[in-house]
Amino acid sequence: MKYLKLSILTLAVAFATSCKDNKKETEETVETEVEKTAEPVITKTEMKIKLDPKSGSNATGSIVFVEENGEVTMTAHLSGLNEGEHAIHIHESADCSSPDGKSTGGHWNPTAQPHGKWGAETGYHKGDIGNFKVDANGKGEIKFTTDEWCLTCEDSTKNIIGKAIIVHQGTDDFTSQPSGAAGSRVSCGAIIE
CATH class of the missing domain: 1.20.5 (Single alpha-helices involved in coiled-coils or other helix-helix interfaces)
Structure with missing residues (x-):
């Protein structure tokens, strides 16, 4: 027991x-x-595109788009350009097939605003990125961040997929309509998945 x-x-x-x-x-x-x-849930999408020469130029480059937390950052590295300032814009179509880059159409302008400097109260195209400087070696870079673009959303006024980046020979005067009198299209890259 x-x-x-x-x-x-x-x-x-x-x-x-x-x-x-x-x-x-x-x-x-x-x-x-x-x-x-x-x-917290953090979403990040990254896309890289290549820029090819147009209009008989030697202008090439690469661009990385990163979408994170509701903003897109574009970082472009360019070479083969003339020293000085050059305009860079988003154009309507990802078609870079023509020798002069005009197959991309006009500036991307989904909200039907006048051409202008980014953020101007008088209006601007969503494709009006602006100007960047090129050094004596023909190299330049630009970084641009906005919450007015997206890579993964369904909003046609923000989604830049299916558009193109165009680098121009001259500068954007931010005044001339419809495109800022920036000169010939010297480099093109399609923004495609």
Whole structure:
């Protein structure tokens, strides 16, 4: 009888300890799952495009678009250009097939605004990026961030997929309609998936 009571007591202690360990594992699992779901969701999409020469130029380059947290950042590295300032715009169509780049159509302007400097109160095209400087070695770069573009949304007034980047020989005067008198199209890159 004494051994029976001792055996029952040993089993009861083992059972209680086992339940306590299981409860601890369950609590830790729940805490871990809660912590995982509490993290903010960050979405990031990246796209790279190549710019090819047009209009008999040697202008080439590459552009990276990164969409993150509702903003798109464009970073362009260009070469083969004349020293000075050059205009860069988004055009209507991703068709860079013509030798002069005109197969891309006009500036991308989904909100039917007048041409102008980005952010101007008088209006601007969503494709009016602006001007960038090129050094004596023919190299230039520009970085541009906006929440008025997207790569993954369905909003036709923001989505730049299916459009093209055009680099111009001259500068954008931000006044002349419809495109800023920026001169010939010297480089083109299609923004396609």
